[in-house]
Amino acid sequence: MENKCIVLGVSGGIAVYKALDVVSRLKKHNIDVRVIMTKSATEFVTPLSFQSLSQNQVIVDMFAEPKAFEIQHISLAKRADLMLIVPATANIIGKVANGIADDMLSTTIMATKAPVVFATAMNTNMYENRIVQDNMCKLRKYGYKFIEPASGRLACGDLGKGKLQDTEIIVEYALSVLNENKDLQGKNVIVTAGPTIAPIDPVRFITNRSTGKMGYEIAKEARDRGANVTLISGPTNLKAPFGIEVINVSTNEEMYNALLNRFEEADIVVKSAAVADYKPSEYSEKKIKKSSQGLELNLIRDRDILKTIGEQKKNQIIIGFAAESHDLIENAQSKLERKNLDYIVANNILSKDTGFGTDNNKVTIIGKEGFKLSLEKMSKREVAKNIFDLIKGR
Numbered sequence: 209m210e211n212k213c214i215v216l217g218v219s220g221g222i223a224v225y226k227a228l229d230v231v232s233r234l235k236k237h238n239i240d241v242r243v244i245m246t247k248s249a250t251e252f253v254t255p256l257s258f259q260s261l262s263q264n265q266v267i268v269d270m271f272a273e274p275k276a277f278e279i280q281h282i283s284l285a286k287r288a289d290l291m292l293i294v295p296a297t298a299n300i301i302g303k304v305a306n307g308i309a310d311d312m313l314s315t316t317i318m319a320t321k322a323p324v325v326f327a328t329a330m331n332t333n334m335y336e337n338r339i340v341q342d343n344m345c346k347l348r349k350y351g352y353k354f355i356e357p358a359s360g361r362l363a364c365g366d367l368g369k370g371k372l373q374d375t376e377i378i379v380e381y382a383l384s385v386l387n388e389n390k391d392l393q394g395k396n397v398i399v400t401a402g403p404t405i406a407p408i409d410p411v412r413f414i415t416n417r418s419t420g421k422m423g424y425e426i427a428k429e430a431r432d433r434g435a436n437v438t439l440i441s442g443p444t445n446l447k448a449p450f451g452i453e454v455i456n457v458s459t460n461e462e463m464y465n466a467l468l469n470r471f472e473e474a475d476i477v478v479k480s481a482a483v484a485d486y487k488p489s490e491y492s493e494k495k496i497k498k499s500s501q502g503l504e505l506n507l508i509r510d511r512d513i514l515k516t517i518g519e520q521k522k523n524q525i526i527i528g529f530a531a532e533s534h535d536l537i538e539n540a541q542s543k544l545e546r547k548n549l550d551y552i553v554a555n556n557i558l559s560k561d562t563g564f565g566t567d568n569n570k571v572t573i574i575g576k577e578g579f580k581l582s583l584e585k586m587s588k589r590e591v592a593k594n595i596f597d598l599i600k601g602r
């Protein structure tokens with residue numbers, strides 16, 4: 209996201225301090241962050257904190273002596289690739305909806321042609337107020353975007369909707385709007401991610417070391433490129449990404465049913481889940497009591513989901529994953545052919561800083577026409593990007 213500029217508008221809600229985290233997260237993506245605060249916002253946090261984190265001068269007063277000879281609300285409005293308002297008060301929403309431009313923030317919003325995103329945060333009664341709702345409805349019609357607040361315990365002690373959305377989600381949303389490449393617009397993409405479990409009894413199960421990170425990054429990349437994404441996820445500790453339909457499953461059978469139900473409408477299926485190949489031949493309804501003896505488990509082969517969709521495939525592009533500990537390319541190549549895939553992404557799971565649970569991966573992508581692309585170690589998001597670039601390019 210080099211060379212991108214986000215003008216971050218900060219209005220006066222109790223969640224102003226969270227906007228600091230948004231600045232620091234955006235900076236990690238090398239984004240030029242320009243902060244405009246309302247006067248009320250400075251009652252909560254000083255401009256100095258925003259200035260230090262953004263490494264740019266913070267603007268509050270429209271009539272302050274300019275530091276350079278430029279009309280700042282116009283120059284910032286032009287420079288912005290995106291205006292992100294965090295937190296967005298009922299007041300700033302009301303002002304913009306009614307054409308009021310009486311301070312630096314509202315004037316810049318009025319003057320920009322960049323997309324404007326409001327991350328709303330306010331007391332539940334304020335949020336549910338018909339006037340606030342009407343204002344948001346009106347702004348949506350004009351193309352302004354909103355990041356819905358979350359529900360929870362609010363600063364005022366009330367329980368309900370109005371809490372500023374997670375800063376991680378706000379940043380993800382902003383990056384998604386900034387992404388200009390929409391080459392998957394309108395495509396239905398299904399991604400499977402994470403492990404599945406094979407239950408032994410009501411307490412115990414067999415599973416594997418997949419954390420779902422790779423699949424979640426693939427799903428987010430597809431979403432940001434305009435696809436309608438369904439993420440079928442085994443049990444993970446990851447947050448559900450915004451704008452993606454997440455279907456939570458636990459067993460091989462549940463993943464099979466979820467995928468097969470949607471397979472016909474899919475354009476692209478990326479099967480990055482580590483589905484259990486074996487399950488106990490019998491499930492014990494009662495907890496198996498421990499004894500001084502050992503315990504033998506008889507495992508039987510479970511469904512081969514990838515093979516099934518390979519057999520049912522019509523026009524879908526199917527991408528499988530091969531996590532291998534040896535003979536990486538040979539094993540991956542054989543899986544690609546046996547399962548009628550279009551591409552297979554092979555990675556060596558014995559490597560310490562890539563693969564399961566890490567943020568990076570080092571993969572080789574093999575295509576059915578025999579073509580092979582070995583990538584350097586890179587973030588899982590970069591791997592995801594490469595996979596879709598490749599599909600689109602071919």
Ligand SMILES: Cc1cc2nc3c(=O)[nH]c(=O)nc-3n(C[C@H](O)[C@H](O)[C@H](O)COP(=O)(O)O)c2cc1C
Pocket residue numbers: 218219220221222223246247248249296297298299300329330331334
């Ligand atoms: C302690 C405190 C917390 C507030 N929190 C919020 C809030 O979360 N959301 C909101 O819309 N207004 C909140 N307000 C009210 C706004 O500060 C007030 O409407 C102000 O005029 C907003 O100005 P601005 O939109 O120019 O920043 C709060 C006020 C106080 C005193």
